[in-house]
Structure formats: C-alpha cells, structure tokens
Amino acid sequence: xxxxxxxxxxxxxxxxxxxxxxxxxxxxxxxxxxxxxxxxxxxxxxxxxxxxxxxxxxxxxxxxxxxxxxxxxxxxxxxxxxxxxxxxxxxxxxxxxxxxxxxxxxxxxxxxxxxxxxxxxxxxxxxxxxxxxxxxxxxxxxxxxxxxxxxxxxxxxxxxxxxxxxxxxxx
Amino acid sequence: xxxxxxxxxxxxxxxxxxxxxxxxxxxxxxxxxxxxxxxxxxxxxxxxxxxxxxxxxxxxxxxxxxxxxxxxxxxxxxxxxxxxxxxxxxxxxxxxxxxxxxxxxxxxxxxxxxxxxxxxxxxxxxxxxxxxxxxxxxxxxxxxxxxxxxxxxxxxxxxxxxxxxxxxxx
Numbered sequence: 001x002x003x004x005x006x007x008x009x010x011x012x013x014x015x016x017x018x019x020x021x022x023x024x025x026x027x028x029x030x031x032x033x034x035x036x037x038x039x040x041x042x043x044x045x046x047x048x049x050x051x052x053x054x055x056x057x058x059x060x061x062x063x064x065x066x067x068x069x070x071x072x073x074x075x076x077x078x079x080x081x082x083x084x085x086x087x088x089x090x091x092x093x094x095x096x097x098x099x100x101x102x103x104x105x106x107x108x109x110x111x112x113x114x115x116x117x118x119x120x121x122x123x124x125x126x127x128x129x130x131x132x133x134x135x136x137x138x139x140x141x142x143x144x145x146x147x148x149x150x151x152x153x154x155x156x157x158x159x160x161x162x163x164x165x166x167x168x169x170x171x
Numbered sequence: 172x173x174x175x176x177x178x179x180x181x182x183x184x185x186x187x188x189x190x191x192x193x194x195x196x197x198x199x200x201x202x203x204x205x206x207x208x209x210x211x212x213x214x215x216x217x218x219x220x221x222x223x224x225x226x227x228x229x230x231x232x233x234x235x236x237x238x239x240x241x242x243x244x245x246x247x248x249x250x251x252x253x254x255x256x257x258x259x260x261x262x263x264x265x266x267x268x269x270x271x272x273x274x275x276x277x278x279x280x281x282x283x284x285x286x287x288x289x290x291x292x293x294x295x296x297x298x299x300x301x302x303x304x305x306x307x308x309x310x311x312x313x314x315x316x317x318x319x320x321x322x323x324x325x326x327x328x329x330x331x332x333x334x335x336x337x338x339x340x341x
Binding site: 051052053054055056061062066067068069075076077078079080082083084086087088090091092093095097102105106112113114117118121122125126127129 | 178179181182183185186196197199200201202203205206207209210212217219245246247248249266267268269271272274279281282283284285288289291332333334335336337
C-alpha cells in the first residue's frame with residue numbers, strides 16, 4: 001500500500017524541466033562535459049541524414065555530395081580537396097569531355113576517384129596534418145583535435161623551400 | 172585566424188608548387204592523374220595554377236580577379252568564413268570553405284558539415300578586414316542594413332585562391 005502511494009506521488013510530479021539560459025559559446029571547455037555529450041549526440045545524429053547532397057546545385061563544376069568533417073579541424077584539407085576536384089572537372093570540361101561522365105566518376109562512392117582517396121593523400125602526403133584525435137585511442141580528445149591546427153616544423157621547412165623555389169622560378 | 176590562413180595558404184602552395192624534394196602536390200594525388208589519363212590527357216602536359224582572387228568589396232591589384240570574375244570563369248574559390256561577429260567577445264574562429272556559385276547577390280558556399288551544407292553570404296556584406304578595423308561600426312552598419320543578420324550568419328575573408336589546370340606551354 002505504502003509503495004503504491006509512493007508511486008502515485010512520483011507519477012504526480014511534473015516531468016523534469018530545466019530552462020537553459022547558457023549557450024555553447026559561453027561555456028568553458030573544462031566545465032560542462034554534458035555540453036560535449038549533447039554536441040556529440042547532435043553531430044552523431046547528422047550522420048544518419050539521407051540528405052547529403054547540395055540543395056542549390058551549381059554550374060555542374062562541383063560535386064553535389066557534401067563531405068562531413070565531423071569534429072576534426074581539417075576544414076582546409078576538405079576545402080582544398082573540393083577546390084582541386086572542381087578545378088579538375090573544369091579542365092576536363094574545357095577539353096570537351098562530357099560533364100555527365102566526369103560527374104559520375106567523381107561522385108561514385110566506391111570508385112577510383114573518390115573524395116576520400118584524394119583527401120587521404122592531401123592530409124597524409126601533400127600538406128601533412130596531425131591525425132591526433134581521429135584514431136581510436138585518442139578519439140574526440142579536444143587537446144588532440146587542437147593539434148590538427150598546429151603546423152608542424154617539417155611542414156614549415158618544406159613551405160620555406162616552396163617559396164624559395166617559386167622565387168627562383170620568377171627571377 | 173593567422174594559423175588557419177597559414178594552413179590554407181600552405182595547402183594552396185603545396186598543391187601548386189614543387190618542393191626541393193618532390194613534384195607539385197597535385198601530382199602526388201594519384202586519382203587526379205588517373206582521372207586525366209582516363210580522359211586521354213597526359214598529366215605531364217598539364218600544370219596547376221593558383222590565382223589570388225579578391226572579394227568585390229576589396230581592392231586588389233587592377234589586374235586581379237574578383238570572386239565574381241572567378242565564378243563567371245567557372246572557377247571555384249578556396250577561402251575562409253567567420254561567424255559570431257555580432258556578439259562582442261564571440262568566438263570568431265575561421266573556417267575554410269569553397270565558394271562555388273553566385274546566386275543573385277549571394278555567394279554560395281559548399282561547407283564540410285552535414286548540418287549546414289551550404290552557406291549563402293550576401294556579397295554586399297562587409298568582409299573580415301572591415302570587421303577587424305572597427306567592430307562597433309561594423310555591427311552598427313550591419314544592424315542598419317541587414318536587420319536579420321545574427322551570429323549564425325557568416326562573413327567572408329578578403330581574398331581566396333582560385334585553382335585552374337591548364338595546358339603546359341612548351
């Protein structure tokens with residue numbers, strides 16, 4: 001009888017409701033882990049979307065599929081790869097190749113010319129970026145993810161050579 | 172901002188230029204070479220050129236292209252955007268993106284997030300240097316001319332890079 005009473009009491013309590021007046025921008029990284037969990041849930045659920053293509057299709061010189069960088073800081077690699085693919089498509093079209101065939105080749109998810117294959121080479125060989133925070137043992141670690149923004153000394157040295165090489169070419 | 176600009180410039184130069192040890196970066200992306208070969212083009216006869224292109228509100232060199240010019244020539248533009256510009260102390264971290272189209276007054280950007288696949292930015296909205304020069308005046312101007320503009324809306328960086336493959340001149 002007592003247990004039934006308690007159950008009724010509990011059921012009569014209105015559902016838990018909390019008015020949140022803060023937003024992500026003003027919450028410190030180290031104070032609210034729940035915010036990260038919520039962010040992760042939001043980002044994770046976007047993976048299940050079926051709408052992965054652009055809604056405003058362009059002049060046809062860019063592939064329609066959007067590639068999600070998730071929580072990485074690799075936006076320059078993603079943007080650079082997209083730009084390079086756009087340039088390749090433009091060049092092929094100017095040589096009178098059919099746009100439809102080129103688009104099919106570049107849009108294929110399992111093809112020879114996929115975005116992911118090119119992105120792997122850009123991040124791994126062309127302009128190396130730290131992959132800390134992307135592998136299993138450090139997945140989603142904010143400290144490791146920040147390391148992706150740091151340009152490695154080796155990269156800087158190679159860029160220095162690049163500039164010298166360009167200057168030599170000009171002079 | 173400086174870090175991302177350096178990273179963006181780095182990607183651009185590394186794709187286009189040779190290093191002391193290696194070929195141009197784009198030649199190391201084998202799927203691109205194979206794509207050209209599939210369409211009977213010889214990659215050795217092709218080169219990649221990068222041009223710095225400017226936002227129409229920014230005065231570049233007289234010979235330099237604007238974003239609009241580049242888009243009209245079917246080029247896509249590699250640049251950066253900034254959000255949270257309306258709240259003092261907001262996080263204005265840059266984000267690298269690709270502009271692929273002009274739709275009336277808007278530059279349309281292909282983003283790398285599923286939850287915001289495209290970002291339209293009005294070409295008349297002042298650019299990042301205006302924001303940095305005088306944030307108060309920038310916000311006043313925006314509120315006056317674009318009343319619905321919020322922290323979620325982005326502004327563009329002053330310039331970007333347009334990549335173009337071309338036939339090598341012998």
